[in-house]
Amino acid sequence: MEVTWMENTFGLIVQRERNRQGLSLAKLSSLLNNEIDPSYINRLEKEQKNPSFKVVCLLTTALNLDVREVFRAFGFENLITNYDEEAVFTIDEFIRLHKIKNPHNNQIISKEEQETLINIVHNVFELSQAELDLGQLSPMLKEIQKLREIHLRETTECIEVPFMNTKFTVNIKAVLSQNSYFDRENVIVAIEDLITNKGTKLLDIKDGSITVDLNGESWLAQIQGERVTFITRKKEIIDL
Incomplete structure:
Protein backbone atom coordinates (compact mmCIF):
# COMPACT_ATOMS: atom_id res chain seq x y z
CA MET A 1 0.00 0.00 0.00
CA GLU A 2 1.44 3.38 -1.00
CA VAL A 3 0.65 6.48 1.01
CA THR A 4 -0.88 9.24 -1.11
CA TRP A 5 1.74 11.98 -1.32
CA MET A 6 0.05 15.18 -0.30
CA GLU A 7 2.01 18.30 0.62
CA ASN A 8 5.18 16.38 1.41
CA THR A 9 6.93 17.44 4.56
CA PHE A 10 7.49 13.90 5.88
CA GLY A 11 10.97 13.79 4.37
CA LEU A 12 11.88 17.04 6.11
CA ILE A 13 10.50 15.72 9.39
CA VAL A 14 12.67 12.61 9.08
CA GLN A 15 15.73 14.69 8.17
CA ARG A 16 15.14 17.11 11.03
CA GLU A 17 14.79 14.41 13.69
CA ARG A 18 17.65 12.29 12.31
CA ASN A 19 19.99 15.28 12.47
CA ARG A 20 18.69 16.33 15.89
CA GLN A 21 19.47 12.87 17.25
CA GLY A 22 22.90 12.83 15.60
CA LEU A 23 22.16 9.81 13.42
CA SER A 24 23.86 9.20 10.10
CA LEU A 25 21.84 7.62 7.30
CA ALA A 26 23.69 4.35 7.87
CA LYS A 27 23.09 4.44 11.64
CA LEU A 28 19.36 5.05 11.17
CA SER A 29 19.23 2.17 8.69
CA SER A 30 20.96 -0.10 11.22
CA LEU A 31 18.41 0.87 13.89
CA LEU A 32 15.79 -0.43 11.47
CA ASN A 33 17.71 -3.71 11.06
CA ASN A 34 18.62 -2.49 7.55
CA GLU A 35 15.00 -2.87 6.43
CA ILE A 36 15.33 0.54 4.80
CA ASP A 37 18.45 1.26 2.76
CA PRO A 38 20.41 4.47 3.61
CA SER A 39 20.14 5.63 -0.01
CA TYR A 40 16.35 5.25 0.17
CA ILE A 41 16.21 7.38 3.35
CA ASN A 42 18.39 9.98 1.62
CA ARG A 43 16.04 10.15 -1.38
CA LEU A 44 13.04 10.27 0.96
CA GLU A 45 14.50 13.27 2.79
CA LYS A 46 15.01 14.99 -0.55
CA GLU A 47 11.34 14.27 -1.37
CA GLN A 48 12.28 11.99 -4.25
CA LYS A 49 10.47 8.97 -2.82
CA ASN A 50 6.83 8.14 -2.03
CA PRO A 51 7.07 5.92 1.08
CA SER A 52 4.85 2.94 1.75
CA PHE A 53 2.76 2.78 4.90
CA LYS A 54 5.28 0.32 6.38
CA VAL A 55 8.19 2.70 5.75
CA VAL A 56 6.30 5.58 7.41
CA CYS A 57 5.56 3.41 10.45
CA LEU A 58 9.14 2.14 10.74
CA LEU A 59 10.65 5.63 10.60
CA THR A 60 8.02 7.10 12.92
CA THR A 61 8.82 4.44 15.51
CA ALA A 62 12.63 4.56 15.13
CA LEU A 63 12.80 8.36 15.40
CA ASN A 64 9.95 8.67 17.93
CA LEU A 65 8.19 11.12 15.62
CA ASP A 66 5.14 13.10 16.68
CA VAL A 67 2.27 11.06 15.18
CA ARG A 68 0.14 14.17 14.75
CA GLU A 69 2.90 15.87 12.78
CA VAL A 70 3.25 12.80 10.55
CA PHE A 71 -0.51 12.69 9.88
CA ARG A 72 -0.44 16.42 9.13
CA ALA A 73 2.39 15.90 6.63
CA PHE A 74 0.12 13.69 4.53
CA GLY A 75 -2.98 15.86 4.91
CA PHE A 76 -4.85 13.55 7.32
CA GLU A 77 -4.78 15.64 10.48
CA ASN A 78 -8.58 15.36 10.70
CA LEU A 79 -8.18 11.67 11.62
CA ILE A 80 -6.62 12.55 14.98
CA THR A 81 -8.50 15.70 16.00
CA ASN A 82 -11.52 14.00 17.57
CA TYR A 83 -11.06 13.36 21.27
CA ASP A 84 -11.82 9.81 22.37
CA GLU A 85 -13.16 9.85 25.92
CA GLU A 86 -12.61 6.09 26.17
CA ALA A 87 -8.97 6.22 25.10
CA VAL A 88 -6.57 4.71 27.63
CA PHE A 89 -2.88 5.64 27.71
CA THR A 90 0.09 4.60 29.77
CA GLU A 157 20.05 28.61 23.83
CA CYS A 158 16.93 30.66 23.05
CA ILE A 159 16.71 34.35 22.30
CA GLU A 160 13.66 36.58 22.05
CA VAL A 161 13.28 38.91 19.09
CA PRO A 162 10.42 41.46 19.02
CA PHE A 163 8.50 41.89 15.78
CA MET A 164 5.56 44.26 15.35
CA ASN A 165 3.09 43.42 18.16
CA THR A 166 4.53 40.00 18.94
CA LYS A 167 7.81 38.40 19.98
CA PHE A 168 9.63 35.45 18.40
CA THR A 169 11.42 32.90 20.59
CA VAL A 170 14.32 31.51 18.56
CA ASN A 171 16.27 28.37 19.53
CA ILE A 172 19.85 28.84 18.26
CA LYS A 173 21.39 25.63 19.64
CA ALA A 174 21.95 24.06 16.21
CA VAL A 175 23.46 27.23 14.73
CA LEU A 176 25.96 27.43 17.59
CA SER A 177 26.91 23.75 17.48
CA GLN A 178 27.01 22.69 13.82
CA ASN A 179 30.47 23.98 12.94
CA SER A 180 29.20 27.35 11.86
CA TYR A 181 31.64 30.24 11.77
CA PHE A 182 29.09 32.28 13.74
CA ASP A 183 29.78 33.20 17.35
CA ARG A 184 26.80 33.94 19.60
CA GLU A 185 26.76 37.69 18.95
CA ASN A 186 26.90 37.22 15.18
CA VAL A 187 24.10 34.67 15.40
CA ILE A 188 21.88 37.09 17.30
CA VAL A 189 22.52 39.90 14.80
CA ALA A 190 21.81 37.59 11.83
CA ILE A 191 18.56 36.32 13.37
CA GLU A 192 17.40 39.84 14.25
CA ASP A 193 17.94 40.79 10.58
CA LEU A 194 16.04 37.67 9.47
CA ILE A 195 13.07 38.44 11.74
CA THR A 196 13.03 42.08 10.64
CA ASN A 197 12.94 41.14 6.94
CA LYS A 198 10.92 37.91 7.04
CA GLY A 199 8.84 38.13 10.22
CA THR A 200 5.53 38.48 8.41
CA LYS A 201 6.19 35.35 6.32
CA LEU A 202 7.24 33.42 9.41
CA LEU A 203 3.97 34.32 11.12
CA ASP A 204 2.03 33.21 8.02
CA ILE A 205 3.60 29.73 8.22
CA LYS A 206 2.44 29.18 11.84
CA ASP A 207 3.42 25.50 11.94
CA GLY A 208 5.83 23.76 9.58
CA SER A 209 9.39 23.40 8.29
CA ILE A 210 11.09 26.04 6.12
CA THR A 211 14.50 26.78 4.65
CA VAL A 212 15.96 30.24 5.26
CA ASP A 213 19.12 32.13 4.35
CA LEU A 214 20.97 33.06 7.53
CA ASN A 215 23.84 35.39 6.66
CA GLY A 216 24.82 33.36 3.59
CA GLU A 217 24.10 29.93 5.09
CA SER A 218 21.05 27.86 4.22
CA TRP A 219 19.26 26.53 7.32
CA LEU A 220 16.28 24.26 7.93
CA ALA A 221 14.05 25.67 10.68
CA GLN A 222 10.87 24.52 12.40
CA ILE A 223 8.10 27.06 13.03
CA GLN A 224 5.54 26.67 15.82
CA GLY A 225 3.59 29.88 16.16
CA GLU A 226 6.09 32.49 17.33
CA ARG A 227 8.70 29.82 18.19
CA VAL A 228 11.50 29.23 15.66
CA THR A 229 13.89 26.30 16.11
CA PHE A 230 16.91 26.00 13.82
CA ILE A 231 17.42 22.32 12.97
CA THR A 232 20.35 21.85 10.59
CA ARG A 233 22.49 23.67 8.05
CA LYS A 234 21.91 22.76 4.41
CA LYS A 235 24.21 23.00 1.38
CA GLU A 236 21.94 24.92 -0.94
CA ILE A 237 20.72 28.43 -0.20
CA ILE A 238 16.99 28.77 -0.80
CA ASP A 239 15.57 32.15 0.11
CA LEU A 240 12.34 32.22 2.08
Missing part, protein backbone atom coordinates in the same frame (compact mmCIF):
# COMPACT_ATOMS: atom_id res chain seq x y z
CA ILE A 91 1.93 7.51 31.40
CA ASP A 92 4.73 7.02 28.85
CA GLU A 93 2.32 7.07 25.88
CA PHE A 94 0.42 10.10 27.14
CA ILE A 95 3.53 12.22 27.59
CA ARG A 96 5.17 11.10 24.32
CA LEU A 97 2.05 11.45 22.15
CA HIS A 98 0.90 14.87 23.36
CA LYS A 99 2.34 18.35 23.14
CA ILE A 100 2.76 19.35 26.78
CA LYS A 101 3.42 22.92 27.87
CA ASN A 102 5.75 23.89 30.67
CA PRO A 103 3.37 25.62 33.14
CA HIS A 104 5.98 28.26 34.03
CA ASN A 105 6.82 29.60 30.56
CA ASN A 106 4.03 28.16 28.39
CA GLN A 107 6.58 26.55 26.05
CA ILE A 108 6.13 23.02 24.68
CA ILE A 109 8.57 20.70 26.44
CA SER A 110 11.24 18.97 24.36
CA LYS A 111 11.57 15.21 23.78
CA GLU A 112 14.45 15.12 26.25
CA GLU A 113 12.26 16.81 28.86
CA GLN A 114 9.47 14.35 28.05
CA GLU A 115 11.68 11.34 28.82
CA THR A 116 12.94 12.90 32.05
CA LEU A 117 9.38 13.74 33.11
CA ILE A 118 8.36 10.12 32.47
CA ASN A 119 11.13 8.94 34.81
CA ILE A 120 10.00 11.40 37.49
CA VAL A 121 6.38 10.23 37.29
CA HIS A 122 7.46 6.58 37.51
CA ASN A 123 9.52 7.44 40.60
CA VAL A 124 6.54 9.19 42.19
CA PHE A 125 4.29 6.16 41.73
CA GLU A 126 6.99 3.78 42.93
CA LEU A 127 7.57 5.80 46.10
CA SER A 128 3.84 6.08 46.76
CA GLN A 129 3.62 2.28 46.96
CA ALA A 130 6.47 1.81 49.41
CA GLU A 131 7.44 2.70 52.95
CA LEU A 132 9.04 6.09 52.51
CA ASP A 133 12.73 6.33 53.24
CA LEU A 134 14.51 9.63 52.58
CA GLY A 135 17.28 7.71 50.86
CA GLN A 136 14.77 6.53 48.26
CA LEU A 137 14.19 10.11 47.16
CA SER A 138 17.67 10.33 45.65
CA PRO A 139 16.81 8.91 42.16
CA MET A 140 13.83 11.25 41.82
CA LEU A 141 15.80 14.29 42.99
CA LYS A 142 18.47 13.49 40.40
CA GLU A 143 15.80 13.37 37.67
CA ILE A 144 14.36 16.69 38.86
CA GLN A 145 17.83 18.23 38.75
CA LYS A 146 18.29 16.81 35.24
CA LEU A 147 14.98 18.39 34.18
CA ARG A 148 16.16 21.72 35.56
CA GLU A 149 19.47 21.45 33.71
CA ILE A 150 17.68 20.68 30.45
CA HIS A 151 15.40 23.67 30.95
CA LEU A 152 18.28 26.00 31.78
CA ARG A 153 20.27 24.76 28.79
CA GLU A 154 17.37 25.27 26.40
CA THR A 155 16.61 28.67 27.91
CA THR A 156 20.17 29.89 27.39
Whole structure:
Protein backbone atom coordinates (compact mmCIF):
# COMPACT_ATOMS: atom_id res chain seq x y z
CA MET A 1 0.00 0.00 0.00
CA GLU A 2 1.44 3.38 -1.00
CA VAL A 3 0.65 6.48 1.01
CA THR A 4 -0.88 9.24 -1.11
CA TRP A 5 1.74 11.98 -1.32
CA MET A 6 0.05 15.18 -0.30
CA GLU A 7 2.01 18.30 0.62
CA ASN A 8 5.18 16.38 1.41
CA THR A 9 6.93 17.44 4.56
CA PHE A 10 7.49 13.90 5.88
CA GLY A 11 10.97 13.79 4.37
CA LEU A 12 11.88 17.04 6.11
CA ILE A 13 10.50 15.72 9.39
CA VAL A 14 12.67 12.61 9.08
CA GLN A 15 15.73 14.69 8.17
CA ARG A 16 15.14 17.11 11.03
CA GLU A 17 14.79 14.41 13.69
CA ARG A 18 17.65 12.29 12.31
CA ASN A 19 19.99 15.28 12.47
CA ARG A 20 18.69 16.33 15.89
CA GLN A 21 19.47 12.87 17.25
CA GLY A 22 22.90 12.83 15.60
CA LEU A 23 22.16 9.81 13.42
CA SER A 24 23.86 9.20 10.10
CA LEU A 25 21.84 7.62 7.30
CA ALA A 26 23.69 4.35 7.87
CA LYS A 27 23.09 4.44 11.64
CA LEU A 28 19.36 5.05 11.17
CA SER A 29 19.23 2.17 8.69
CA SER A 30 20.96 -0.10 11.22
CA LEU A 31 18.41 0.87 13.89
CA LEU A 32 15.79 -0.43 11.47
CA ASN A 33 17.71 -3.71 11.06
CA ASN A 34 18.62 -2.49 7.55
CA GLU A 35 15.00 -2.87 6.43
CA ILE A 36 15.33 0.54 4.80
CA ASP A 37 18.45 1.26 2.76
CA PRO A 38 20.41 4.47 3.61
CA SER A 39 20.14 5.63 -0.01
CA TYR A 40 16.35 5.25 0.17
CA ILE A 41 16.21 7.38 3.35
CA ASN A 42 18.39 9.98 1.62
CA ARG A 43 16.04 10.15 -1.38
CA LEU A 44 13.04 10.27 0.96
CA GLU A 45 14.50 13.27 2.79
CA LYS A 46 15.01 14.99 -0.55
CA GLU A 47 11.34 14.27 -1.37
CA GLN A 48 12.28 11.99 -4.25
CA LYS A 49 10.47 8.97 -2.82
CA ASN A 50 6.83 8.14 -2.03
CA PRO A 51 7.07 5.92 1.08
CA SER A 52 4.85 2.94 1.75
CA PHE A 53 2.76 2.78 4.90
CA LYS A 54 5.28 0.32 6.38
CA VAL A 55 8.19 2.70 5.75
CA VAL A 56 6.30 5.58 7.41
CA CYS A 57 5.56 3.41 10.45
CA LEU A 58 9.14 2.14 10.74
CA LEU A 59 10.65 5.63 10.60
CA THR A 60 8.02 7.10 12.92
CA THR A 61 8.82 4.44 15.51
CA ALA A 62 12.63 4.56 15.13
CA LEU A 63 12.80 8.36 15.40
CA ASN A 64 9.95 8.67 17.93
CA LEU A 65 8.19 11.12 15.62
CA ASP A 66 5.14 13.10 16.68
CA VAL A 67 2.27 11.06 15.18
CA ARG A 68 0.14 14.17 14.75
CA GLU A 69 2.90 15.87 12.78
CA VAL A 70 3.25 12.80 10.55
CA PHE A 71 -0.51 12.69 9.88
CA ARG A 72 -0.44 16.42 9.13
CA ALA A 73 2.39 15.90 6.63
CA PHE A 74 0.12 13.69 4.53
CA GLY A 75 -2.98 15.86 4.91
CA PHE A 76 -4.85 13.55 7.32
CA GLU A 77 -4.78 15.64 10.48
CA ASN A 78 -8.58 15.36 10.70
CA LEU A 79 -8.18 11.67 11.62
CA ILE A 80 -6.62 12.55 14.98
CA THR A 81 -8.50 15.70 16.00
CA ASN A 82 -11.52 14.00 17.57
CA TYR A 83 -11.06 13.36 21.27
CA ASP A 84 -11.82 9.81 22.37
CA GLU A 85 -13.16 9.85 25.92
CA GLU A 86 -12.61 6.09 26.17
CA ALA A 87 -8.97 6.22 25.10
CA VAL A 88 -6.57 4.71 27.63
CA PHE A 89 -2.88 5.64 27.71
CA THR A 90 0.09 4.60 29.77
CA ILE A 91 1.93 7.51 31.40
CA ASP A 92 4.73 7.02 28.85
CA GLU A 93 2.32 7.07 25.88
CA PHE A 94 0.42 10.10 27.14
CA ILE A 95 3.53 12.22 27.59
CA ARG A 96 5.17 11.10 24.32
CA LEU A 97 2.05 11.45 22.15
CA HIS A 98 0.90 14.87 23.36
CA LYS A 99 2.34 18.35 23.14
CA ILE A 100 2.76 19.35 26.78
CA LYS A 101 3.42 22.92 27.87
CA ASN A 102 5.75 23.89 30.67
CA PRO A 103 3.37 25.62 33.14
CA HIS A 104 5.98 28.26 34.03
CA ASN A 105 6.82 29.60 30.56
CA ASN A 106 4.03 28.16 28.39
CA GLN A 107 6.58 26.55 26.05
CA ILE A 108 6.13 23.02 24.68
CA ILE A 109 8.57 20.70 26.44
CA SER A 110 11.24 18.97 24.36
CA LYS A 111 11.57 15.21 23.78
CA GLU A 112 14.45 15.12 26.25
CA GLU A 113 12.26 16.81 28.86
CA GLN A 114 9.47 14.35 28.05
CA GLU A 115 11.68 11.34 28.82
CA THR A 116 12.94 12.90 32.05
CA LEU A 117 9.38 13.74 33.11
CA ILE A 118 8.36 10.12 32.47
CA ASN A 119 11.13 8.94 34.81
CA ILE A 120 10.00 11.40 37.49
CA VAL A 121 6.38 10.23 37.29
CA HIS A 122 7.46 6.58 37.51
CA ASN A 123 9.52 7.44 40.60
CA VAL A 124 6.54 9.19 42.19
CA PHE A 125 4.29 6.16 41.73
CA GLU A 126 6.99 3.78 42.93
CA LEU A 127 7.57 5.80 46.10
CA SER A 128 3.84 6.08 46.76
CA GLN A 129 3.62 2.28 46.96
CA ALA A 130 6.47 1.81 49.41
CA GLU A 131 7.44 2.70 52.95
CA LEU A 132 9.04 6.09 52.51
CA ASP A 133 12.73 6.33 53.24
CA LEU A 134 14.51 9.63 52.58
CA GLY A 135 17.28 7.71 50.86
CA GLN A 136 14.77 6.53 48.26
CA LEU A 137 14.19 10.11 47.16
CA SER A 138 17.67 10.33 45.65
CA PRO A 139 16.81 8.91 42.16
CA MET A 140 13.83 11.25 41.82
CA LEU A 141 15.80 14.29 42.99
CA LYS A 142 18.47 13.49 40.40
CA GLU A 143 15.80 13.37 37.67
CA ILE A 144 14.36 16.69 38.86
CA GLN A 145 17.83 18.23 38.75
CA LYS A 146 18.29 16.81 35.24
CA LEU A 147 14.98 18.39 34.18
CA ARG A 148 16.16 21.72 35.56
CA GLU A 149 19.47 21.45 33.71
CA ILE A 150 17.68 20.68 30.45
CA HIS A 151 15.40 23.67 30.95
CA LEU A 152 18.28 26.00 31.78
CA ARG A 153 20.27 24.76 28.79
CA GLU A 154 17.37 25.27 26.40
CA THR A 155 16.61 28.67 27.91
CA THR A 156 20.17 29.89 27.39
CA GLU A 157 20.05 28.61 23.83
CA CYS A 158 16.93 30.66 23.05
CA ILE A 159 16.71 34.35 22.30
CA GLU A 160 13.66 36.58 22.05
CA VAL A 161 13.28 38.91 19.09
CA PRO A 162 10.42 41.46 19.02
CA PHE A 163 8.50 41.89 15.78
CA MET A 164 5.56 44.26 15.35
CA ASN A 165 3.09 43.42 18.16
CA THR A 166 4.53 40.00 18.94
CA LYS A 167 7.81 38.40 19.98
CA PHE A 168 9.63 35.45 18.40
CA THR A 169 11.42 32.90 20.59
CA VAL A 170 14.32 31.51 18.56
CA ASN A 171 16.27 28.37 19.53
CA ILE A 172 19.85 28.84 18.26
CA LYS A 173 21.39 25.63 19.64
CA ALA A 174 21.95 24.06 16.21
CA VAL A 175 23.46 27.23 14.73
CA LEU A 176 25.96 27.43 17.59
CA SER A 177 26.91 23.75 17.48
CA GLN A 178 27.01 22.69 13.82
CA ASN A 179 30.47 23.98 12.94
CA SER A 180 29.20 27.35 11.86
CA TYR A 181 31.64 30.24 11.77
CA PHE A 182 29.09 32.28 13.74
CA ASP A 183 29.78 33.20 17.35
CA ARG A 184 26.80 33.94 19.60
CA GLU A 185 26.76 37.69 18.95
CA ASN A 186 26.90 37.22 15.18
CA VAL A 187 24.10 34.67 15.40
CA ILE A 188 21.88 37.09 17.30
CA VAL A 189 22.52 39.90 14.80
CA ALA A 190 21.81 37.59 11.83
CA ILE A 191 18.56 36.32 13.37
CA GLU A 192 17.40 39.84 14.25
CA ASP A 193 17.94 40.79 10.58
CA LEU A 194 16.04 37.67 9.47
CA ILE A 195 13.07 38.44 11.74
CA THR A 196 13.03 42.08 10.64
CA ASN A 197 12.94 41.14 6.94
CA LYS A 198 10.92 37.91 7.04
CA GLY A 199 8.84 38.13 10.22
CA THR A 200 5.53 38.48 8.41
CA LYS A 201 6.19 35.35 6.32
CA LEU A 202 7.24 33.42 9.41
CA LEU A 203 3.97 34.32 11.12
CA ASP A 204 2.03 33.21 8.02
CA ILE A 205 3.60 29.73 8.22
CA LYS A 206 2.44 29.18 11.84
CA ASP A 207 3.42 25.50 11.94
CA GLY A 208 5.83 23.76 9.58
CA SER A 209 9.39 23.40 8.29
CA ILE A 210 11.09 26.04 6.12
CA THR A 211 14.50 26.78 4.65
CA VAL A 212 15.96 30.24 5.26
CA ASP A 213 19.12 32.13 4.35
CA LEU A 214 20.97 33.06 7.53
CA ASN A 215 23.84 35.39 6.66
CA GLY A 216 24.82 33.36 3.59
CA GLU A 217 24.10 29.93 5.09
CA SER A 218 21.05 27.86 4.22
CA TRP A 219 19.26 26.53 7.32
CA LEU A 220 16.28 24.26 7.93
CA ALA A 221 14.05 25.67 10.68
CA GLN A 222 10.87 24.52 12.40
CA ILE A 223 8.10 27.06 13.03
CA GLN A 224 5.54 26.67 15.82
CA GLY A 225 3.59 29.88 16.16
CA GLU A 226 6.09 32.49 17.33
CA ARG A 227 8.70 29.82 18.19
CA VAL A 228 11.50 29.23 15.66
CA THR A 229 13.89 26.30 16.11
CA PHE A 230 16.91 26.00 13.82
CA ILE A 231 17.42 22.32 12.97
CA THR A 232 20.35 21.85 10.59
CA ARG A 233 22.49 23.67 8.05
CA LYS A 234 21.91 22.76 4.41
CA LYS A 235 24.21 23.00 1.38
CA GLU A 236 21.94 24.92 -0.94
CA ILE A 237 20.72 28.43 -0.20
CA ILE A 238 16.99 28.77 -0.80
CA ASP A 239 15.57 32.15 0.11
CA LEU A 240 12.34 32.22 2.08
